[in-house]
Amino acid sequence: MSNVGKSLLVAGLCRILKQDGWRVAPFKSQNMALNSFVTSDGFEMGRAQVMQAEAAGIEPSVLMNPILLKPTSDRKSQVIVNGKAVANMDARDYFEYKRELVPAIMDAFRNLSVENDVIVIEGAGSPAEINLRENDIVNMGLAEMVDSPVLLVGDIDRGGVFAQLLGTLDLLSESERARVKGLVINKFRGDVSLLEPGLRELEVRGRVPVTGVVPYMKLRVDDEDSLTERFEASPNVNVPSTGVIVPSTGVCVKICVIRLPHISNFSDFSVFETFESMGVSLSYIDSAVELKKLSPDMIILPGSKNTIGDLRWLKECGLSDAVTEFAGRGGIVIGICGGFQMLGEWVSDPFGVEVEKGSREEGLSLLKLHTELETEKITTQVSRKIEGAGGFFEFLNGKTAAGYEIHAGKTYFEDGKEFVGVVDFGSHNVLGTYIHGFFDEGDIALSLVKALAEQKGISLLVENGSHKVDYKAFKESQYDLLADTLRKSLDMKSIYKVIGLPEKKEANNEQI
Numbered sequence: 001m002s003n004v005g006k007s008l009l010v011a012g013l014c015r016i017l018k019q020d021g022w023r024v025a026p027f028k029s030q031n032m033a034l035n036s037f038v039t040s041d042g043f044e045m046g047r048a049q050v051m052q053a054e055a056a057g058i059e060p061s062v063l064m065n066p067i068l069l070k071p072t073s074d075r076k077s078q079v080i081v082n083g084k085a086v087a088n089m090d091a092r093d094y095f096e097y098k099r100e101l102v103p104a105i106m107d108a109f110r111n112l113s114v115e116n117d118v119i120v121i122e123g124a125g126s127p128a129e130i131n132l133r134e135n136d137i138v139n140m141g142l143a144e145m146v147d148s149p150v151l152l153v154g155d156i157d158r159g160g161v162f163a164q165l166l167g168t169l170d171l172l173s174e175s176e177r178a179r180v181k182g183l184v185i186n187k188f189r190g191d192v193s194l195l196e197p198g199l200r201e202l203e204v205r206g207r208v209p210v211t212g213v214v215p216y217m218k219l220r221v222d223d224e225d226s227l228t229e230r231f232e233a234s235p236n237v238n239v240p241s242t243g244v245i246v247p248s249t250g251v252c253v254k255i256c257v258i259r260l261p262h263i264s265n266f267s268d269f270s271v272f273e274t275f276e277s278m279g280v281s282l283s284y285i286d287s288a289v290e291l292k293k294l295s296p297d298m299i300i301l302p303g304s305k306n307t308i309g310d311l312r313w314l315k316e317c318g319l320s321d322a323v324t325e326f327a328g329r330g331g332i333v334i335g336i337c338g339g340f341q342m343l344g345e346w347v348s349d350p351f352g353v354e355v356e357k358g359s360r361e362e363g364l365s366l367l368k369l370h371t372e373l374e375t376e377k378i379t380t381q382v383s384r385k386i387e388g389a390g391g392f393f394e395f396l397n398g399k400t401a402a403g404y405e406i407h408a409g410k411t412y413f414e415d416g417k418e419f420v421g422v423v424d425f426g427s428h429n430v431l432g433t434y435i436h437g438f439f440d441e442g443d444i445a446l447s448l449v450k451a452l453a454e455q456k457g458i459s460l461l462v463e464n465g466s467h468k469v470d471y472k473a474f475k476e477s478q479y480d481l482l483a484d485t486l487r488k489s490l491d492m493k494s495i496y497k498v499i500g501l502p503e504k505k506e507a508n509n510e511q512i
Contacts, residue, residue, distance in 0.1 A: 001164065002125045004155035005186040007048040008482065009214070010122045011221065014056035015483035016492065017118055021505030025112050026052030028122040029105045030067040030098070030138040032077065034264035034305050035222065038379045038404035038436075043083020044068060047267055048122070051222040055479040066108040067101055067137075069094070070305050072262070072354065078305070082108070085377050099135045102145070109146055118499060121148060128171035140176040149181045149498045152208070157187035157216060162202055169206050181498045182211030184490070189216045212490035219478050220274060222267040252279040252458045253449050256296040258319060258339070259286040260310040264303040265406070265436045268336055271445045271471045278460050280449050288318035291326075297452045298332040299323055301339025303406075303436065306354050307373070308361045311342050324364050332392060332452065333366060333430045337407050340424075340432035341371040344411065349373045353408050366430045369419055373409035380405050382435055384422045391428020392455070395447050403437025440471050 010026050017024040031046035038044055043062035053060040062083035069077040076090050079097075081104055089097065113119055127139035127150075136142070143150050154164040165183050172180070183206060188195070192213050199210045257269055272282040285291055291299070301323070304310040314320040327333045335343040344367045348360040353373040363370070383402040389395075401422045411419040411434075423433040439445040453460045486492075496503045 001155070004153050004164075005214070006122050006153055007052070008217070008219070008221065009151075009153060009184065009186065009486070010120050011052045011055040011479065012482040012486040013120050013495075014052050015479045016486060017120070018055070018057050019483060020503060022118050022501065023116045024056050024118045024120060025058060025061075025116045026056060026064050026122065027109060027112060027119045028065050028124065028138070029109075029142050030069065030101075030124060031065050032069040032071065032124065034070055034262065034303075035267055036068060036070065036265065036406060038381055038406055039083065040381055042379050042381070044080055044085075044377075044379050044406060045083060047222050047265070052120070052122075054475060055482070061112070063108040063112040066104050067098075070264070072306050073309075083379070095132075095135065098137055102137060105137060105142070106145065117505070118501065119146075121146070126168065127152070127176070128168040130171055133173075140172065140179065143179050144175065148179070150179045151182045151184055151211060151495070151498075152180050153184045153186050155187050156185050157189070161185055162198055165202060166206055169208065180208050182491075182494060183208050184212050184214060185210070186214045187216045188213050209494065211494055212486075214486065214489045217482065217485055219482055220270065221475065221478050221482070222270060251281045252456070252460065253281070253298075253452045254294055254296040255280065255282045255298045255300065255449075255452075256291060256294055257282065257284045257300045257302055258314070258323070259284040260302060260304050260338075261313055262305040262310050264305050265337070266302060268302065268436050268439060269300065271439050272449070274471065274474055275446070275449055275460075278449075279453075279458075280460075286317070286319075288322040291319065291322050296326075296331075297456065298334065298448075299326055301333070301335040301342055303336055304338030304342075307338040307341050307371075308347055308349055308355045308359055310338065311347060311361050311363065314342065314364075320364060324366065327364075327366050327430055330429055335367075335430075335432040336438065337405070337434055337436060340367075340434060341407075341409070341411065343367045343430065343432045344369045344371055347371045347373065347409075351375050367424055367432050369411050369413050369424060369432075371409050371411045375408070377408045378405055382422075386422050389423070389425060391425070392451065393423075393425060393428070393431055395451055396423070396444070399444055399447075400441055401433065401435050401438055401444070402441040403435040405434045406436060407434055445471070 014024050014026055026049050028049055033046050035047035036044050037047050037050040039060055039062055045062045045065040046068050049064040050060040053064060066082055068080040071077045072088060076088055078085055079087050079089050123139040152165060152168060154161040169177055203210055255272055269282060272280060341347050342363050344363045345365045346360055346362050349355055350358060353375060381404045383400060386396045386399050386401055389397045423431050425431055450460050
């Protein structure tokens, strides 16, 4: 099912295969997620495959995710093929259309295979959705198209893992079931020996070997979609007075991200999680009551797949007034992409890109600009130096902002001049930018949380006395930890046998 840990296990297997000398790449034919990325050549793809590519030690490519669906409502999604948006479709229309995408999927798979020894494929949701078996292009249907063996993963943390796995096997066709070469139980907490009787009966009833029991892991890697457990975390709200904060005393900087109904690219904020031991908390909230209770030092409006719809929601739930009041008291507010657009005076949709054609919604008016949505989406990587920062954000001057832009529409100042810069400073305490990954570059994130702490008369205790946090190096360490854990909990000898490869690639091994 969804959220059993497929994305993480694919990343871990990619890392292991890389460590063992194989050229490996991830692949997911169809991904439904609002957490996306733009490649160096301007194509949009799912963030999970980017994370997996990082684990494999290779540059992300749209070949790894040829079809991306970005939900715009409960019934409709934007369909992105080979990195470019082609249409907005409801579920019925897409069901009829998706078989036409098979050539694009197979071309991407073949092109990816040319450069790699192994492709680790991730399915989507459950492989036993019997109402969707016809025209399946992402689970067992894809496995049959590319003649791939399968590992079936179940989540024991939610309970019912034996029913999950046996029920799934029972609903597969005979040809599909024959492809399943191993069962993996994920997110286990406790003594594995107590699980043994169940594992043996599982193998007897399922007629498939158990390939491993993977422990519950708390890793800091990018999530695929809104099922992320990050949204459920409860921050420590014990705030010290002034002086130097040490990790055991609690939180000194509180950051709140507004959890919009169509929140996108929440991976923009993952870097702040690495500062937890320094007294920084990151929480996602969706009510004015929560915001008031947490009394944050900074509020972030994230990206959105439906800016106007989410802007209306902000007003309906009272968060719009809460954010503007917070900013009026000098609170630090940052908007990223759709959140940046919301901070302006209004957002219009003349072509019906998101909502009703000709719609116009008043913004929070914290920035003196406005946005007009357009049919053509901008997808590009950017790297620019920040200039002209003042007030609280003065520390940003001279730093490089690097990342990627994904947005429909253009933003204009009051005089009609188009916004084309890195950031816009509406006042000394409000900032907006189109750049996803804005906080990942250099020491921007660390400088920001230090400035927030200093504003309260508190000094952050930076680990090891260093004033630099290498987020890329941190992620590398997480991938290595993931691989180490999987090596201990999976039967890698059996997995290599299923793949048809020796456990180590020797210099004279031919490409498989």
